Amino acid sequence: MKKIAVIGAGIGGLAAAHTLKKLRDGGRELEVTLYESASQCGGKILSERKDGFLCEYGPNSLLDNRPSAMTLCREVGLKDKILRSNDASRKRFIFSKNALHYLPEGAGSFFTSGLLSFSGKLRIVAELWQKKGDPTKDETIREFAYRRLGKEAYDKLLDPMITGIFAGDPTKMSLMTCFTRIHELEMEYGGLIKAMMKLGMEKKKKGEKSGGPAGPGGTIVSFKDGLQELIDALYDELRDITELSAKITSVSKVGDEFILTVEKGGDSKEVRYDRVIVCTPTHVMVKMLQPLSRAVSYELGRIPYASVSVIALGFNESDLNRPLDGFGFLIPHSEKQEILGCLWTSSIFAHRAPDGKVFLRIMAGGMRRSELVEKSDDELTALALRGLKSTMGLEATPVFQNIYKHKKAIIQFHVGHKVISDNIQKELAKFQGIYLGCNTYGGIGIDGAVKSSVEAALDAAK
Ligand SMILES: Cc1cc2nc3c(=O)[nH]c(=O)nc-3n(C[C@H](O)[C@H](O)[C@H](O)COP(=O)(O)OP(=O)(O)OC[C@H]3O[C@@H](n4cnc5c(N)ncnc54)[C@H](O)[C@@H]3O)c2cc1C
Structure with missing residues (x-):
């Protein structure tokens, strides 16, 4: 019987535990425990109805x-x-x-929109003739946008979009980490407009809808x-393997086993596991993983x-x-x-x-x-x-x-994040059996957290 601990019951940890429970119910020999420091699951997802208004704590x-x-x-x-x-x-x-x-949503409304000046629009069209960038360079989003689309498109389109998705600073954020697909499209097709045209044609052939700018x-x-419905449905299914108000304060490894320190109700105890999936935010992992690896802890501490x-x-x-x-x-x-x-x-x-x-x-x-x-x-x-x-x-x-x-x-994910996440992965590989789920490695948002946590769970259960 393989013992697996999942730490943190935000959407990432819940998705990891759900995956493991499915495998267990399908006959895999697994014992799974989900630890959550708060008195409820969900992490950043919490929907509360107040005076008839639906308030979303985090994502909506x-x-x-x-x-x-x-x-x-x-x-x-x-x-x-x-x-x-x-x-x-x-x-x-x-x-x-x-x-x-x-x-603007399409080419027609792009040309009639008052958002960009005539020269700003021409500069965007000129993207068609810009040279391909250096595939290995970790550029900021602003550097990329200036180079391919011009300053006005950056100021009026890219900058607010980054605010909307990341609440971030595009003068520091890494294009290849935050928008890996856009980086790949430039490298594959030589430019964004060329890529949009080619992919648009392919989608049309298949009868699919495309996003547009x-x-x-x-x-x-x-x-x-609200999104709370997803959290409630997951918790209903995972209730018997979830420990609420149980905070993991440290993770270390002795021999083949991971040792977790659990604080619950004023008591502290050590529990042993064969595999551990950490699904807390990275700033929480910094202290928790220090006994395991100072190098991993240091790298995690560099992520803002x-x-x-x-x-x-x-x-x-x-x-x-x-x-x-x-x-x-x-x-x-x-x-x-x-x-x-x-x-x-x-x-x-x-x-x-x-x-x-x-x-x-x-x-x-x-x-x-x-x-x-x-x-x-x-x-x-x-x-x-x-x-x-x-x-x-x-x-x-x-x-x-x-x-x-x-x-x-x-x-x-700032410029240099790829080096940080490569260092973390290299260092963690020395301690076989521990996985970092959630948004750590580059997948932003709920989908990124679910994807990496499910992948971690599938690997941990092997
Ligand atoms: C204001 C806001 C708006 C957002 N909007 C969107 C959106 O519209 N769409 C979208 O896709 N994403 C959005 N996001 C991002 C999204 O919320 C996150 O990517 C996602 O919820 C992360 O889930 P997670 O499980 O990785 O982490 P979290 O939700 O942070 O969960 C981590 C869990 O770990 C627990 N924990 C922490 N320390 C310990 C410990 N020591 N021991 C045990 N448990 C511990 C926490 O209590 C928490 O429950 C938004 C975020 C915010 C803040």
């Missing part, structure tokens, strides 16, 4: 073209409960020069009561996280000055606004606000304004309202507010 959606997370949803029986975003929410906006501009392709999905504050505000629909006819908007850094952007949550999904109300989710902070996470709730609300006034011209008084602050919200 999945993409239905990301196979790992969608497979998990199906496997826990949630296929028929998936809630598709409203079609109108495919429309996204960028705030630039005192106005919200519709982000405004959206990532696929459809944004969630559940009626962006802070984010999520300010959710509800308004009377009748107090609005404009229709919320889209997904929301992002703001380029060059606009020097205090907020990063705003999702029009109640326009994206049904069941997010009571009748007659709308719900907005404003993000502030990120890598370039990390100090904002220290502000009080009142200061953050005031900052969000100033942001809504100067971008949307909204001056109404909110009827509901809810704030979540994440000091270490989203993992950042």
Whole structure:
């Protein structure tokens, strides 16, 4: 009987434990325990309904073209409960020069859009004739964008997109780690427009939809009561192998066995396992894995996280000055606004606000304004309202507010991350049987966490 411990019951740890349980139920000789330091599962995923508004602590959606997370949803029986975003929410906006501009979705709207100047558009088209970059160079996203698409496209398109996905700083982030596929497309096809044309033609032949510049392709999905439904379904299935309020403080190895120190209810004990899958954020692993390997711990400590504050505000629909006819908007850094952007949550999904109300989710902070996470709730609300006034011209008084602050919200893959993750993998290979799941090696977001944790589980069970 192989004993396997999974540490951390966020979506990554739950996915790893679910995979192992499936193998065990199928006859594999496994004994699995899932340890979670908090009194509930879910980690960054937590949905709370307050006064009829659905508040999401961290992520608020999945993409239905990301196979790992969608497979998990199906496997826990949630296929028929998936809630598709409203079609109108495919429309996204960028705030630039005192106005919200519709982000073009296709070639036609690209040329008529007021977001970019004529010369900015020509510079994007000139991408067709740019030379291929050095395949081995770990460039920043800004370096890549300047080289291929020009400064204006970087400022108005790439920079806000990075804010929306990573709350990151594109002058530090690594293109080849954050957007591996884009790096590969340049190398394979010689450029992005060439790649889009070729792949678009191939998809057309197969009758598939393609993403286009405004959206990532696929459809944004969630559940009626938020992503919590996925966590609850997983916990229901894993209840008998999960230890809540059980914090792992150290991992070491003696002979063939890993020794975990577990703190629970004021007691501390040591437990032994043949395999360990660590699914906590990397900043937690730093101390936990120090007894195992100082080198791994050192490398993990070099991975930064962006802070984010999520300010959710509800308004009377009748107090609005404009229709919320889209997904929301992002703001380029060059606009020097205090907020990063705003999702029009109640326009994206049904069941997010009571009748007659709308719900907005404003993000502030990120890598370039990390100090904002220290502000009080009142200061953050005031900052969000100033942001809504100067971008949307909204001056109404909110009827509901809810704030979540994440000091270490989203993992950042800066230039040099590939070296860090190669060093970690090389060093960990010396201790056969330990795996790092979640977002550590390059897969950002829920799908990345699920994918790497499921792969770790399949390997650990061999
Ligand atoms: C504001 C915000 C918005 C986001 N939006 C999106 C989005 O829209 N779409 C998307 O795909 N992603 C989004 N993300 C990213 C997404 O939330 C993460 O990628 C994903 O939830 C990571 O899951 P995880 O299981 O790896 O880690 P976590 O969710 O951090 O879970 C780790 C778990 O480990 C536990 N733990 C920690 N220390 C210990 C210990 N010592 N012993 C035992 N257990 C421990 C924690 O309590 C936690 O439950 C967002 C993140 C934030 C913060």
